[in-house]
Amino acid sequence: MVLYIFYALSVIAMACALLVVFSKNPIHSVLYLILTFFAIAGHYVLLNAQFLAVVHIIVYAGAIMVLFLFVIMLLNLNAETEPHKNTLTKIMATISGGLLMVTLAGAFRVLEKNLGQVTVQNSNVGTIENLGKVLFNDFLLPFEISSVLFLSAMIGAVILGKKQLN
Amino acid sequence: MKEIAWLLPALPLAGFIINGLGRKYIPKTLAGIIGSATVLGAFIIGIMLFMQVHETQQGQVLNYYRWLSVGSLVVDLGLYVDQLSAWMILIITGIGFLIHVYSMGYMSHDEGHNKFFAYLNLFVFFMLVLVMGSNYPMMFIGWEGVGLCSYLLIGFWNTNTNYNNAAKKAFVMNRIGDLGFLLGMFMIYYNFGSLDYNTVFAKVAGFEINSPVLVAIALLLFVGAMGKSAQLPLYTWLPDAMAGPTPVSALIHAATMVTAGIYMIVRSNIIYTLAPHAQDVVMVVGLATSIFAAVIGLKQNDIKKVLAYSTVSQLGLMFMALGVGAYSSAMFHVTTHAFFKALLFLGSGSVIHAMGGEQDMRFMGGLKKKLPITFITFLLGTLAICGIPPLSGFFSKDEILLNAFMASPVIWSLAVISSLITTIYMLRLLFVTFYGKFRGTHEQEHHLHESPASMTIPLVILCILAVFGGLLNVPEIFGGNAWAHHYFSGMIISTGEEHGHHVSHATEFILMGVMLTLIAAAFVVLRNKYITKGAVPEKDEEMTGFTKLIGNKFMVDEIYDFFIVKPAYLMSSALYYVAELKFIDLIVNAIGDGIVGLGRIFRRLQTGNIGFYIFTMVLSIVAILVFKYFVV
């Protein structure tokens, strides 16, 4: 049963990811990407990482993708304005992308020999309680610093978005 | 003691930081007050430490911070307060304070007034580190630091090239000596495994007399002392160092820094006592310097140069005392010398101030009436350095001469000659400057005035010290108890041989009598020549023969120039034209040209096309993965 859910989610994720790449209209790309993220969130739930699943939906689907949508609509991008590469480039891109996949898969096969049998020690690591403890005990300083990062990103975005730079 | 001792160097350092950073914002008066007050504070703490040391009669190591710990080498930022360092602290901060006060008047019209006080405070800081450090590296820090301050202050008026050259000369000469000091430190660490005074001295005690290691260490350290304390053959920087402002000459180049070499040898006295061969070298060098410099002093006409050669000569006398093992006598003479030489320099500064910068005494004369306070203090200072009883110089010189006599009558007679020459040139200086008729321009005569109170008060205080300083160590034959001698006895390790030949009181009186007779004779002759006949030292062109040789300082600078500076310069330019231009430049330029050429080829890869970059990146990642997992 679970395996079937896994298969379904994986197929959705991969198909939508391919559609992101190949759809002509940028708006469609964004929407397919949102679907991909939902599929990945489903995987998180399967892995018992509920907190990350929720955060993933909120941050990616809720915030980041909306930002993408806004920008695309703001710039009025659509299938007509979409630039096209020549065929040779597309073939080269596909070949090298496939090459990377094959290489990575082969590399994992090599590594599998050393991987051995992996056992589950604690399947409750992804709960909010557990994650909160680790986050605020071991990673308190990075957590605080990440807020500074956000602040600087916000200021940067505002400065860049201003009409008159000089 | 530990709680307050660190304040001692910290106060002048604070003064340096405040005056140094705020030199553009702090008013002159305030800068002078800050500078003087920090040194006064250090002096008060110094008195407290001195009292404690005097009570307990033993040294105390105060470790504040572990500075280095590499293998077996451990260096602490530690202070060592014992009889010797407490004594030196009082000299440095006490005279330092007086000279700070004096400088407030002397430098009041100078643009660099605040900078000057910052440097002076820095100097006091380093000098205190030098004498208070609990190990050789600490002493070395102070040693280098005072060298730096000396350089900065000699070249204080740095728009004058000659002054800058004098500063550079002092720096380079000191470096030669420092090399000896460093090598000595290396040898100490190599042989004793430590650089802390107490550890080293405890281990030294186990060595045999005249063992080669100790002699080598003692000689290397003495090379350092030669540089810092201006002994033959490294003395030539000190007369040139008179380019600095006069308070600097008084503080650094007469009273304190130049006695660092003597401090070092007294501090390491056990090493020297156990290495009599090295002691003999110290004695011979000291004696030779003493006579040599005194002879040059006879024919100098610059009022500060005379005092500079006098300083070199007196330092030589102190080293001679160290050489015959009379450590406490040398320290006593350091003290009295600090009093009267600082007084003489400040007095000369007062004269120069009044003369509007004129330093040649052939253009002075008759200043007795115009500068009464300066004259009286200068007179007493001169009498003190000549050794007229009961002024301080008499007691300290007499003790050195006595010790010299106990070592050998030959040494004694040579030391007497040196002292006699000292008397001659000092009286000549006094008579030519203050007696007779005024020989300067009319304008200068009109300008003549006594210095302000901030300058005369230190003069008077130093004068009192120079007059009564001898009471610190009144020998037994005058009913005294040789207080200073007993004070130092706790930290001076004696082999006990000096006490073997004790001279009788009658001999002592005869020695004194001989000395005083000679001085009196010199006085009569000189008075006749310069006051009664009104002779004036001849002009430079009129000098002939041997006089001319002396007037030119035995051509030592020229000899050094010919034998060391010129060959070094020639070698450098040879290396420059051959090795540098023909060889090194070739390699360097070839490398540069090669890289430029390669860049010309590889820059074609920078197409500016982002797609191409990403494409290359992906292929590179693939290549790396393939290499990592499938090839190796």
Place this chain on the structure above:
Amino acid sequence: MKEVVQGIPLNYYLALSTVLFSIGVLGVLFRRNAIIILMCVELMLNSVNLLLVAFSAFHGDAKAQVFVFFIMIVAAAEVAVGLALMVLIYRNIKSLDIDFLNKLKW
């Protein structure tokens, strides 16, 4: 939920992440629109996140999930600045075609 995790071998997640990552790379190479490229980069980041969570569950160590959290933070910041740059670029050259952005060369 224990059997859920045990029901799926780690290899499957490795394979899925590899495929997603490669699709992301393919997208970056394939498209010329800068915004789509940025989206593909997000896709690559997410494939790595997925792998981290999978390993975290299999090893029973929550630290990997914290790192996923931080990657999300960085991705959000990056997108904010990146999109601001896009807007700026579009305002200047009236296009988001990366082939026009070739001024930075020798």
